[in-house]
Every structure is written in C-alpha cells, then in structure tokens.
Amino acid sequence: MSETSKPTFTVIGAGMIGVLYGAQLQYAGYDVTYLFHHHANEVAKSGIEVDFDSGNVVLPDVKVTSKHQDLTPTDVVLVSLRTSDNYLLSQLLPPALKKDSIVVMLQNGMGNEEDARRLLGSDSHDWSDVRICRGLPFVLAEQLGPGHIKHDQFGQVTFGVPGVKAPDWLTGVVDCFQRAKIPTAVTDNLQLTIWEKLALNVPANGLPVLFHASIGEIASDPAMTSQWLDLMKEVQKIAVADGYDLADDFISGMYEKSKGMPFYPSMMRHYDAKKSMELNSIYDRPLQIAKEKGISVPATELLSGVLEMLDARNTGKVPPKS
Template sequence: MVNFSYTIVGAGAIGGFYGSRLQRAGGKVHFLLHSDYQHVSQNGLLIESPEGNFTLPEVNAYRNVGDIPPSDVVVVALKTTNNHLLPKLLPPLIKDTSFVLVMQNGLGIEEEVAKIVGAQRVMGAMCFVCSNKIGPGHIRHLDYGTITIAEYLPNYQSVGITQRMRQLAADFESAGIEVLLSEDLLISRWQKLVWNIPYNGLSVVLDATTEQLMADREMRSLIEQIMQEVALGAQSWNRLIPESFIEKMLVYTTKMKPYRTSMKIDYDLGRPLEIEAIFSNPLKIAAKAGVNLPQIRMLYQQLKFLDAQNC
C-alpha cells in the first residue's frame, strides 16, 4: 500500500516511470507536465516494460503548480538543465510535512534545492534504471529499476537511516521497485557518477552505445581509468569507492541490453546536455578539496564544445 501522496515534477523517462508505478499500486500521484500536458490529460500514460506493459488511462495531470494540492513527497525528475525553474515550482507544492526527493543525476543539486525549501526537507534519489521517453506520455522501461535513497544534510554530513526513508522505501516497494537505503548521500552520489561520467560522456563524444564502447579493448580500459578518477573524486571527500564496485559496474554494463545513454539521446535530439550537474559540479567539489581530475575535466570540455555546436 502506498501511504504518502506524491507530486512528480517532470514526467519523463524517470518521473513518468516511477510515478506510474506508484499510481498503479494505488498511490495518490500528481503529475506536473509541460509539453505533454495536453496528451497526458486526455490519454493518460503508457508504460512498456519487461516487467509487464500497462496503461493508466486517467492521471492527475497539471500544467500549473498553483493547481496542484500540496503532497507529502515532491519528486524532482526534471532534466537538471531545467533546474533554474525550481525556485518558482517548488514552494507552492509543499506543506509543513512535505519533503522533496531529488531524483536526478549529478552532484550538488540537493544543496540548491535546500536553499529553496530548507535542508530538512531534502532527500536524494539515485536511480539505477534504463528508461526512455519515446513519445508523449509513452515510456519505455528497458532494464533495472533499483533506487537508492539518502537524506541530505549541509556539507554532506551523514545522517543515517530515518523513519521517512523507511516509509518512502515501503511505498516504492509496494510499487514493485527495489529500494536501497543509504546512510551517506555523498558516497551514493559519487557511486552513481562512476557509471554516469564515463558512459554518458563517451557515448556523446564517440557517438556510441554502451555495447560498442564495451566491445573495444582500449575503450574499456579508458572507461575503467575514468571510473578510477571518479573514485579519486569521492576520496577527496573521504568517501571510499572500492575497486570491486568499479568492477561490478563494468560487468553490469557488459550484461546490459545495448543502451543509448540519456545524454546521448539528449544530444541526438538537439537538447542541452546535463553537463553542469554530472561533470562540472563533481569537478568543482573535488577541486574544493584540492584534487584535480584531468580525464573528467577533458571529457567535460569536449562535451561543452559539442553542446555549444549542437544547441
């Protein structure tokens, strides 16, 4: 049984997938939509998934935040390139007991959200999922789905496991989503970057799927080096990512269905890339601790060039 009420800000590949699962499990879910509003308010949502296709013919679709009743959990699932909208979007959506779940890639976003709603209202979510939006209100889930959640405290102090984390996990588990509870948001964010930085970056720069990248010996070696550099970034804040975690990510990706990364899809569609959250913020945070990450910086610079030519 889903207990919290939810508002999903950004019902794309990620928000649309998880929000639909919560609603299907009986949850009260509101969807804030922009370009898909018309289609979804009339036709609902369609989810294709190896775990079973399903449709939600009726969803609570909204175009304006002012029309949405405050809910217990506000899920931020926008592209981070739209995060400049959050100062306007979030305040009307929350009530006294609400909290915001930052379901985005990259580092440093929770801090920005905390400035808007207060640090005590912020939690981070790392989704390990392959999911694409292939049309208005039409999501194709390909693989995986586990979410890791963690509380946010200023300066990434570790909080431990809270009651609301357990409640949130129970809701998602009712919806058939595996949830991992993390005591430390920062290590979980860096762990997620172990995958995102090399695969998102190189898939754009080299115009390749995960499968093509992993089939090439030099590339597999470069990916591993970059993963080790991500671990070095984590280490600059005293978070340890063991070699075994890197090995696990490489093995996962080799076994994954051939996947066009989210950044590659954005690039191919001429959309702005999530470079700041995934590349620039980690570089800045490591630099604050005096650590230089030359390969990640080079990837960042290559992406900035390609993004500027593309948009």
C-alpha cells in the same frame, strides 16, 4: 505524511524517470499528479503506459498539468527534472508543498538537495520544515512517446539524506515505493552512493554523446577500454580524496556490467533533442572537488570540456565557429 491515509504525490518533471516511477505508484493506488513541460493535453487524453517484460502498466485516467500554478499541495514531491533545469525549482516546488512535505530528488549527480534547499530559501514562505532526500535511480528505460515508457533493465531507487544516517521519516516514502513493487535500498552514506554512481555516470553519459553509440558498444570496444577505465579511476581518485572509499573491485565490477548495457544514456537523448545536458551535477561539481583537493584528472577534464563546447553549440548558447 499522514499515518491514516495514503500519501499523495506530485511529479515535477514528468519525463522518462518521473513517469516510470509515478505510474507505478499510481498503479498501486496512490494519488499522483504529473507536471509535464510538453504534451500535457495529449497525455490527459491518452493516459500513461509503461511497458515491462512482465506486462504493461496502463493508466487511462491521469492527473496532468503543464502549469505549476495549478498544482496543489501533496505529501511527497518527486523531482525528476534534468538537473540543468533545477534552477526552476524556486517556481515549481512551492505550489506542490505542504508545510512538512517530503521532496525526493530522483536525479543523478552531486549537490541537488542543497540546490533545492537553497532555492526554497529564496521563496517568501517559510519552508524550513520541508524534508529533502535523494532517490538515486539505477534504471535503464526509454521514452517511446508522450506518456509511454519502455522499461529495459534494473529499476532500483536508493534513498538517503545528505550528511546524516537515514532518518525515520524516510521509511514512509520507501514503504510507498515498495508497495508499488519498485526495488528500493536505503543508505546511511548517501555521498558514497553518489560517488559510486558517478563512477559509472561520468563515462557512460559523456562518451556516448561523443561517439553516438550505446554504453555497451563503447565499454566493450577494446580500443576504448583504457579510456573508459581512466575515467572511472579518476572519479575513484576524487572520491577517495573526498573521504569516500571506492574499492578497486567495485570499479572493475561496474566496468564489466557496463559492457552488457546495450542502451543509450539520457544525456545522449537530451543532446539529440537539443536540450541542455546535466553537466554541472555530473562533471562540474566533481571537478571542483578535484581542484580543491589538488587531484589531477586530465581525462575527466577533457571530456567535460568537450561536452561543454558541444552543449553550448547544440543549444544555441554560442554560435558555432565557421
């Protein structure tokens, strides 16, 4: 990134997460372009608004498009697609990239950076100097309408790079987020941080889809305590077998926090909108590691299987049985 001018940003997948963080960066003075799948014309006319308890961020003038071919190269690309749509990155990323751009995967789940690198490798251009990192969001928010987001709770983004300590180049991106008053953290052990988030994501995404209830409603129901904790502890078992220590205190502490979250996860909103759910990165990949390590995780396997069936029927991938 340039040391003499403000970095420029592209948001690929301008949904709840992309708009939330992109708007804060734009409000702080950064040039941000948003790639919307839907509602680009509407947002171009009405602008973007994010509701915070401390006051609203209102951006009447925004750069938006629904066509990836119209993107121009920027210093930083924020990828906030559903991970089930990451296969599109081979088309969506190249128009937004400079030779040495930084790609931030603002996503949950496992293996997303490797996916992006592999998909870029299929392009005819040499993108080997492009740097890819994770920005793991821990935030509760909701989409009120096109370009209109309500921030509910939290908001920290944890940055890291798979397999290595945080490199020096990551500092430039983190500085931008901090200048935009976005809470940040940097980890030298990204995979551990991903496992920690998965310990929450596995129960907190899937169970609300099954019961159509909020995270807090399910976690605080005495009838569901053992089921919720079983899922968290199974993720803990896989992580430990994979070489990453998730302490018992962390699991119990995260469970207690879950009981105070009266919100619906993104996976349930995707399901209600008949969109594909992020099953591969949140369930399939951890389960593959469990299989390779010989770890028995029956609760997670059952939840994953039910979600796959629901996802297939909900999105029309297979006809429901009569």
